[in-house]
Amino acid sequence: NTGALWGGRFASGPSPELQALSRSTHFDWRLTPYDLAGSRAHANALLSAGLLTSDDHASLVSGLDALGERYAAGDLHPDPSDEDVHGALERLLIAEVGQEVGGRLRAGRSRNDQVATLFKMYLRDHAHTVAMLLLDLVSAIADQARGHLDVVMPGRTHLQHAQPVLLSHHLLAHAWALVRDLERLRDWDRRVAADSPYGSGALAGSSLGLDPTAVARELGFDGSTPNSIDGTASRDFVAELAFVAAQIGVDLSRLAEEVILWSTKEFGFVTLHDSWSTGSSIMPQKKNPDIAELARGKAGRLIGNLTGLLATLKALPLAYNRDLQEDKEPVFDSVDTLELLLPAMTGLVATLTFDNARLAALAPQGFSLATDIAEWLVREGVPFRVAHELAGACVRRCEELGCDLPELSDAEYASISPLLTSGVRSVLSVEGSVASRNGRGGTAPDRVREQLAELSDRLAGH
Numbered sequence: 409n410t411g412a413l414w415g416g417r418f419a420s421g422p423s424p425e426l427q428a429l430s431r432s433t434h435f436d437w438r439l440t441p442y443d444l445a446g447s448r449a450h451a452n453a454l455l456s457a458g459l460l461t462s463d464d465h466a467s468l469v470s471g472l473d474a475l476g477e478r479y480a481a482g483d484l485h486p487d488p489s490d491e492d493v494h495g496a497l498e499r500l501l502i503a504e505v506g507q508e509v510g511g512r513l514r515a516g517r518s519r520n521d522q523v524a525t526l527f528k529m530y531l532r533d534h535a536h537t538v539a540m541l542l543l544d545l546v547s548a549i550a551d552q553a554r555g556h557l558d559v560v561m562p563g564r565t566h567l568q569h570a571q572p573v574l575l576s577h578h579l580l581a582h583a584w585a586l587v588r589d590l591e592r593l594r595d596w597d598r599r600v601a602a603d604s605p606y607g608s609g610a611l612a613g614s615s616l617g618l619d620p621t622a623v624a625r626e627l628g629f630d631g632s633t634p635n636s637i638d639g640t641a642s643r644d645f646v647a648e649l650a651f652v653a654a655q656i657g658v659d660l661s662r663l664a665e666e667v668i669l670w671s672t673k674e675f676g677f678v679t680l681h682d683s684w685s686t687g688s689s690i691m692p693q694k695k696n697p698d699i700a701e702l703a704r705g706k707a708g709r710l711i712g713n714l715t716g717l718l719a720t721l722k723a724l725p726l727a728y729n730r731d732l733q734e735d736k737e738p739v740f741d742s743v744d745t746l747e748l749l750l751p752a753m754t755g756l757v758a759t760l761t762f763d764n765a766r767l768a769a770l771a772p773q774g775f776s777l778a779t780d781i782a783e784w785l786v787r788e789g790v791p792f793r794v795a796h797e798l799a800g801a802c803v804r805r806c807e808e809l810g811c812d813l814p815e816l817s818d819a820e821y822a823s824i825s826p827l828l829t830s831g832v833r834s835v836l837s838v839e840g841s842v843a844s845r846n847g848r849g850g851t852a853p854d855r856v857r858e859q860l861a862e863l864s865d866r867l868a869g870h
């Protein structure tokens with residue numbers, strides 16, 4: 409016997425090449441605390457089913473506790489001969505409590521139902537951590553928005569000046585996307601919590617009269633899986649979390665890209681805090697937005713983790729196949745990446761200093777008040793098609809004269825159309841423009857204040 413979990417029917421041990429390929433302890437060792445919790449719950453189920461004496465049960469539980477303490481102390485390690493975390497922990501448990509008692513724990517369970525359950529538990533904890541970090545970032549964005557309610561900026565479409573907006577309004581647009589990500593994490597958790605796979609065995613369930621529901625409850629699930637094949641073979645919970653992680657990455661990359669643009673000389677919208685930016689080894693003047701660039705770059709990695717995982721799952725026949733061992737590294741990497749990235753993004757955002765005067769000065773440029781002229785004409789009873797034409801003619805006249813819309817004289821306006829009376833001046837200011845967009849979801853200061861309150865309400869549940 410080679411000491412592996414399945415030596416009985418083999419005359420010779422695994423080749424070193426097979427062992428090297430098969431080994432997963434370098435990435436699944438992090439499941440140790442969850443494996444131990446699963447084993448404890450399973451020992452309780454065996455006790456309840458009359459398959460363990462209370463002495464054996466007590467000895468197993470104290471052995472599992474001892475392993476847990478050693479793990480926490482950084483003093484528990486897999487051996488190169490261990491195939492995976494489950495086999496390693498069985499070997500280590502037997503070393504603690506002896507072959508006779510330690511060998512009883514595997515009854516009625518398989519690594520297939522174990523790993524599916526532990527993986528869910530691990531991901532639930534880390535999805536929760538990611539959600540808390542996301543919440544910090546949303547709060548940092550909301551704080552910046554609250555602090556800049558009186559600042560106007562050029563709103564853009566196609567990256568061209570479009571219409572003036574409040575800086576707060578623009579910042580909050582990023583916050584809402586992240587709030588939906590937060591809600592996706594919560595929805596995901598609700599679905600994952602429903603089904604613990606423990607008790608599914610290899611694929612067909614158990615003949616030993618164990619109670620999967622009790623195990624499920626002990627491990628923090630609402631219930632156990634209704635189908636042992638699905639319980640051991642499905643990994644949509646992994647792909648779904650990898651998607652949410654990728655979407656978070658994409659949302660962060662859009663915020664990051666703006667910080668990168670805004671901190672250029674040409675934009676000059678923001679200055680980065682020294683502690684949240686980097687220098688150059690050769691150019692002494694440089695201050696680089698590395699956090700934002702890494703956020704942009706890591707979005708690619710998060711997308712790759714999702715697509716790699718989906719490719720692994722595609723067309724896999726039921727039930728468990730060893731391919732499924734490839735499910736862990738991508739999503740472990742995704743949560744690790746977000747756990748590193750989110751606090752850095754939060755610090756970056758919280759310490760941005762905006763050049764309010766420059767933002768305000770640029771806001772009306774590029775004829776961004778032309779829509780206001782058209783809408784003013786509509787309020788005066790002019791059909792929008794005509795109003796659009798006339799406002800366009802104003803822009804053309806400005807281009808000829810090399811000036812901006814507020815600088816056109818009353819006479820110039822009148823010569824474009826008698827409809828363009830001096831009343832039009834009431835909308836030819838950025839403040840007037842922004843204040844006039846006061847429908848729900850608009851950029852008027854009162855609406856943005858309302859939006860901030862709505863955001864706080866949405867966050868209260870998290």
Ligand code: ARG
Nearest residue numbers: 432492519520523728732733
């Ligand atoms: N380490 C495997 C995984 O992560 C679980 C072991 C299942 N192995 C097996 N031969 N059934 O998927």
